[in-house]
Amino acid sequence: MIELNNLTYAYRRGFVAIDDVTASVSPGIHLLLGENGAGKTTLLRLMAGLLFPSSGECLIDGAPVSSREPSVMKTVFMLPDTTELPTKTIRGFAEIHSRFYPTFSQENFEENLREFNLDGNENYNQLSLGLRHKTLLAYVVALGVDLLLLDEPANGLDITSKKALRHILARCTGPEQTVIISTHTVSDLRELYDGVLVLSKGKLLLARPTWEISERISCVASPIPPFDHIFMEQGAGLFHSIIENETGEPTDLNYALLYSALMSKSRDRLLEIINSKPSRNQELE
Amino acid sequence: MDFTPNKPIYRQIIDYSFGQILTGAWAAGERIPSVRELSVFLSVNSHTVLKAYEYLQNEGIIVPKRGMGFYLTTDALDHVNQARRQEFFDTTLRDLFNEMKLLDISIDEVIQQFNKQKQ
Amino acid sequence: MMSIGLIFKGPARLYLILTAIITFACYAFVQLCIYLGGNEISVYTLMSLIVGVILYLGPLTFAKRDATMMTLLPAKAVEKWLFYMLFSLVAVPAVVQGVWYGSDYAYAYLTSGEPFYEMILSRYNMKEAMLGLDNRFFIVCISIVQTSALIISVLYTVLRSTRHRVIKGLLTLAAVLFATGLMSALAGFVVAFNELADKPDVTPDQAVNLLNNMYPIFGFVYGLLAVYSIVMGWLCYRQIAKGEVKA
Secondary structure, three states: OEEEEEEEEEOOOOOEEEEEEEEEEOOEEEEEEEOOOOOHHHHHHHHOOOOOOOEEEEEEOOEEHHHOOHHHHOOEEEEOOOOOOOOOOHHHHHHHHHHHOOOOOHHHHHHHHHHOOOOOOOOHHHOOHHHHHHHHHHHHHHHOOOEEEEEOOOOOOOHHHHHHHHHHHHHHOOOOOEEEEEOOOHHHHHHHOOEEEEEEOOEEEEEEEHHHHHHHEEEEEEOOOOOOOOEEEEEOOEEEEEEEOOOOOOOOOOHHHHHHHHOOOOHHHHHHHHHOOOOOOOOOO | OOOOOOOOHHHHHHHHHHHHHHOOOOOOOOEOOOHHHHHHHHOOOHHHHHHHHHHHHHOOOEEEEOOOEEEEOOOHHHHHHHHHHHHHHHHHHHHHHHHHHHHOOOHHHHHHHHHHHHO | OHHHHHHOHHHHHHHHHHHHHHHHHHHHHHHHHHHHOOOHHHHHHHHHHHHHHHHHOHHHHHOOOOHHHHHHOOOOHHHHHHHHHHHHHHHHHHHHHHHHHHHHHHHHHHHOOOOHHHHHHHHHOOOOOOOOHHHHHHHHHHHHHHHHHHHHHHHHHHHHOOOOHHHHHHHHHHHHHHHHHHHHHHHHHHHHHHHHOOOOOOOHHHHHHHHHHHHHHHHHHHHHHHHHHHHHHHHHHHHHHHOOOOO
């Protein structure tokens, strides 16, 4: 369980990058959305202990990550969008780096490489950006940490690789693990998300499990706009709208639409509806 | 598996399950993949699979056995056909009737076309 | 801590080998000059400078590192700090000293002559009586202090910078060398001025006196450097434990 308690990060000049963020993030794979400059990367870095909060805290299973105690640090990992490797190959790196992470699974690592069509002995520095990404992902996802933070992981991956990434994440993320993926291309891994967090101008607008949201609102695409919609957008000859879920029949969340709605004037009404109604408790097997 | 954006994922998973049952990949009375196993295989979040399994359970197609997972019922195939028939009535026919209303087509015209097609 | 070392295995090995080769090459060059009958003192000074630079730049081994990955590494900050410090302050100097004096004694043994270092030292001892045991120890101490101050300064820059670590490290070395050189010169000048102000004719005894009076001042200067080194060492630790990784 990841807890963010009144997490705030302000620069010396007074700019508040993360403004009083409070949320409980349960295990699962979560999508982090926000406009450019919303503070997504800052939030990820705060959660990894790379930055220290001005006030508030981030707890991983009750332990504050800003203490940088090895016991906490081995339960978290962040993959930024650019990484240098101190070794020639990822296998070489895995050998020296995985010693610090007792949850590392060699088996998962091997399987991940296979799914990405890599053998792990490639010269990292000679690989293209996309291949470097895959190499790192294959390793990082196999670390088995309680909290994995990925910044634009599907960046530069072709369609087959994105599918492989989806499968790798599904396979390697255990019931106790949390993965937070910050991305602008929501469509890549849309079927996978268990929850979504939306950040705007440093403030956390939403942090909810996907299914809780689906119980309360529906995302529909129709040739004519629905009568009473919370938000509506036109695109590709259809009207994409968010309406209250009257039927109880769950629809897939259109994250891009949800995000647009939260950035619009309909934000407050939408949040009211999402945060209302008592939820029927769904227990995962 | 590639999911189309036109149908809720959990519905597509139900369709997938139907396919597995109809082809015999999932055998009657046998254990089927657990929620997690299937969610990994299809790379979707577990809750979606759970929703699909809830539906299948309600239709009498699968049954949970405590501590052992989900199993296909012995008459699963019948239930599947029944469910698909029901879905036909609920969705395909409903859409057809709406179209008919919009285009002002009578049921007799439809029967006429149907008989013509049979020949 | 050994595991941390493994991460830098490649660059560390490279740097140590480079250090050994350059130290040996410099030593060999000095011996060659002696053999050819040149001015070995000035050559020695130049070679010492080169070896010194290699010694002081040990921390550049850590220049090409991923700050995110190193900060995330689940190891105590103290362990990371100890590794950086021990490599820079012990391992690299050990290689330099080992290769230089090792080569020297080996050469002396092979040619049955006097080790070069001993020879140089006796040349520097203009009045042998002057440099007793205490002063030898004193000189060694200030040498260690100066070396440490330079190395730790480079280390701090390498740890603190996010980009262009090598250039910044080199600039730091130049700046601190300049500063310590300046300080020593100033100190010496102040003492000399005080002592010689009213005495237009300097006798040899007065010169010796002067030198003896300089020692406390030098002691003060190098005392400051020692404090500086300790403070920098602590700042290095703080950077590792509390440094933020912004990008």
